[in-house]
Amino acid sequence: MAKDSRLILDPLADNNPITIQVLGICSALAITAELEASIVMSISVLFVLGVGNVVISLMRNIIPSKIRIIVQLIVVATLVIIVDLVLKAFAYELSKTLSVFVGLIITNCIIMGRFEAFALGNGPWRSFLDGIGNALGYGIILIIVGFFRELLGSGTLLGFPVLGDPIEKTGLYALGYENNGFMLLSPMALIVVGIIIWVQRTKNKALIED
Amino acid sequence: MGLKQNLHNFKEKNKDKKWLPGFNALFTFLYMPNETTHNGTHIKAADDLKRTMNTVIMALVPCLIFGMFNAGYQHYLAQGLIESADGFLGASFWTWDNFVIGLWKVLPLVIVSYGVGLAVEFIFAIIKGHEVEEGYLVTGMLVPLIVPVDIPLWMLAVAVVFGVVIGKEVFGGTGMNILNPALTIRAFLFFAYPTWMSGDKVWVHGAVERDQAIAAGQNLDAISGETLLGAYAQNSSLAGIDYWDMFWGLIPGSVGETSKFLIIIGALFLIFTKIGSWRIMLSTVIGALVMGLIFNGVVDAGWIGESSKFYGLMSVPFWQHLIIGSILFGAVYMATDPVTAAQTNKGKWIYGFLIGFISIMIRVFNPAYPEGVFLAILLMNVFAPTIDHYVVQGNVKKRMKRVKVKTA
Numbered sequence: 001m002a003k004d005s006r007l008i009l010d011p012l013a014d015n016n017p018i019t020i021q022v023l024g025i026c027s028a029l030a031i032t033a034e035l036e037a038s039i040v041m042s043i044s045v046l047f048v049l050g051v052g053n054v055v056i057s058l059m060r061n062i063i064p065s066k067i068r069i070i071v072q073l074i075v076v077a078t079l080v081i082i083v084d085l086v087l088k089a090f091a092y093e094l095s096k097t098l099s100v101f102v103g104l105i106i107t108n109c110i111i112m113g114r115f116e117a118f119a120l121g122n123g124p125w126r127s128f129l130d131g132i133g134n135a136l137g138y139g140i141i142l143i144i145v146g147f148f149r150e151l152l153g154s155g156t157l158l159g160f161p162v163l164g165d166p167i168e169k170t171g172l173y174a175l176g177y178e179n180n181g182f183m184l185l186s187p188m189a190l191i192v193v194g195i196i197i198w199v200q201r202t203k204n205k206a207l208i209e210d
Numbered sequence: 211m212g213l214k215q216n217l218h219n220f221k222e223k224n225k226d227k228k229w230l231p232g233f234n235a236l237f238t239f240l241y242m243p244n245e246t247t248h249n250g251t252h253i254k255a256a257d258d259l260k261r262t263m264n265t266v267i268m269a270l271v272p273c274l275i276f277g278m279f280n281a282g283y284q285h286y287l288a289q290g291l292i293e294s295a296d297g298f299l300g301a302s303f304w305t306w307d308n309f310v311i312g313l314w315k316v317l318p319l320v321i322v323s324y325g326v327g328l329a330v331e332f333i334f335a336i337i338k339g340h341e342v343e344e345g346y347l348v349t350g351m352l353v354p355l356i357v358p359v360d361i362p363l364w365m366l367a368v369a370v371v372f373g374v375v376i377g378k379e380v381f382g383g384t385g386m387n388i389l390n391p392a393l394t395i396r397a398f399l400f401f402a403y404p405t406w407m408s409g410d411k412v413w414v415h416g417a418v419e420r421d422q423a424i425a426a427g428q429n430l431d432a433i434s435g436e437t438l439l440g441a442y443a444q445n446s447s448l449a450g451i452d453y454w455d456m457f458w459g460l461i462p463g464s465v466g467e468t469s470k471f472l473i474i475i476g477a478l479f480l481i482f483t484k485i486g487s488w489r490i491m492l493s494t495v496i497g498a499l500v501m502g503l504i505f506n507g508v509v510d511a512g513w514i515g516e517s518s519k520f521y522g523l524m525s526v527p528f529w530q531h532l533i534i535g536s537i538l539f540g541a542v543y544m545a546t547d548p549v550t551a552a553q554t555n556k557g558k559w560i561y562g563f564l565i566g567f568i569s570i571m572i573r574v575f576n577p578a579y580p581e582g583v584f585l586a587i588l589l590m591n592v593f594a595p596t597i598d599h600y601v602v603q604g605n606v607k608k609r610m611k612r613v614k615v616k617t618a
Contacts, residue, residue, distance in 0.1 A: 178362075178365070178403060178406075180368075180402040180403070181401060181402050181403065181404055182398060182401040182402035183402070185401060191376060194376075194380075198380070
């Protein structure tokens with residue numbers, strides 16, 4: 001169905017959770033200093049949001065609306081604990097870098113937002129697509145920010161030397177670039193997100209609100 | 211037909227060309243525009259934005275020229291090639307050799323600062339289709355004065371692009387910015403490239419190069435490029451520098467901020483021409499002195515011992531804080547920026563006082579940032595609208611009370 005594909009495509013650009021709805025900013029600023037952490041965070045959110053949306057959608061007719069927030073929290077918490085334990089078991093170093101932010105996926109506004117706004121009112125398949133789409137929209141921004149911050153801040157990509165000091169040490173080539181320490185600080189992540197928002201709204205003027 | 215008429219005709223002919231704002235910007239450097247308003251309020255004033263900016267630049271030129279001489283002087287002095295100049299008119303200071311080194315190092319900074327900054331302004335003016343704004347004229351002059359002489363030019367260029375775009379253009383250009391663009395540029399450099407903006411090498415031309423040569427195995431003496439603040443922060447002091455040297459500015463530091471004497475002359479000039487606010491300058495100095503006095507009191511009361519890492523800077527006599535760092539430069543040229551400062555008179559006192567107060571606090575409590583002036587001014591830039599709001603509200607309240615008393 002043509003409409004279903006929009007569920008995935010919209011959040012990638014014109015209804016992006018970070019740049020348009022401005023949700024989930026905290027984790028986007030905190031863990032994007034390295035590309036690897038951004039990717040793992042995106043995958044974690046992808047899992048939590050995709051599965052969570054389906055679970056909530058399946059239960060949507062039996063959840064009493066008075067306690068729905070609590071039910072939603074329990075679902076997210078369960079999924080996040082699974083993610084956390086998996087990371088600790090198979091990627092211990094990385095789970096230390098992400099530290100508390102894996103746990104904080106629970107409070108990520110995007111997830112509760114999608115549960116409330118979509119999964120409670122739609123069937124499992126459409127909820128699944130919506131969850132995947134929003135998680136991808138979140139992930140794409142995280143990866144863009146993480147890419148620029150790691151490249152310009154540490155001179156590496158996924159740990160491989162590309163620019164600046166790290167590549168000079170390997171002796172392959174030297175560009176005279178010096179790592180920009182500011183890129184590793186959180187304020188610069190905010191500015192990078194801001195620049196993405198700027199570029200996006202310049203391209204699509206319909207997104208500019210007063 | 212004179213040149214002015216020719217240029218004006220040229221302008222009329224190309225009225226709807228995209229690059230016209232660029233032409234206008236250069237044209238108004240030479241002549242006042244020929245247009246007059248036809249309706250509404252008529253104000254005849256010679257000091258438009260460009261004249262105001264030019265006045266500030268005139269006040270900065272002595273600092274720049276002194277900075278050039280000082281760059282060469284520190285370079286030769288650190289290598290022991292010349293005698294220490296005794297006083298402002300010392301024979302070994304105002305020499306051609308010093309000036310050549312200074313010109314060689316400082317002029318590129320000025321050119322990069324203006325070239326890159328104005329290029330960004332022109333691009334934005336053409337995209338947005340408005341006139342080129344003059345705001346960058348002063349910023350471009352301030353930037354070379356607040357960086358170390360040996361800063362690589364490409365870093366300066368990156369920082370200028372960042373400062374002008376993120377610090378100013380995203381808010382809507384000159385007059386709309388909440389942060390001082392020159393200080394945004396410095397803050398960017400400081401956090402992005404700390405090794406080039408702090409430490410004990412970068413302040414004297416040649417010290418970094420010499421270090422690299424020594425590391426490469428050449429048998430040379432290292433050049434020390436330590437600033438006074440850096441030395442004090444480590445509980446030591448620099449030999450051979452007395453208070454007059456600090457006052458005249460014969461010390462290592464950022465290019466233009468060392469000579470307190472010339473800064474005071476610039477301040478008097480700005481106050482006399484009514485461009486700079488004396489309230490802000492005075493209250494900043496008072497704020498710094500008060501904080502200095504508090505710290506002196508703490509030391510006198512014996513609350514901290516000599517082993518404390520704050521002892522070095524805390525025990526500096528309070529008045530000396532004014533001459534060892536760049537607080538005067540910040541107070542006169544940075545804090546008074548009319549766009550980012552507080553607008554109300556009462557607000558200006560509070561704003562200036564807090565700048566001085568916080569500058570010295572950062573200076574003492576954070577040895578990693580021995581020069582806290584730029585951080586303090588940026589912080590207060592953010593709070594200036596809030597200060598103004600409460601001053602205005604307070605005034606409104608006071609007047610409302612008066613009304614009530616009369617009606618009662």
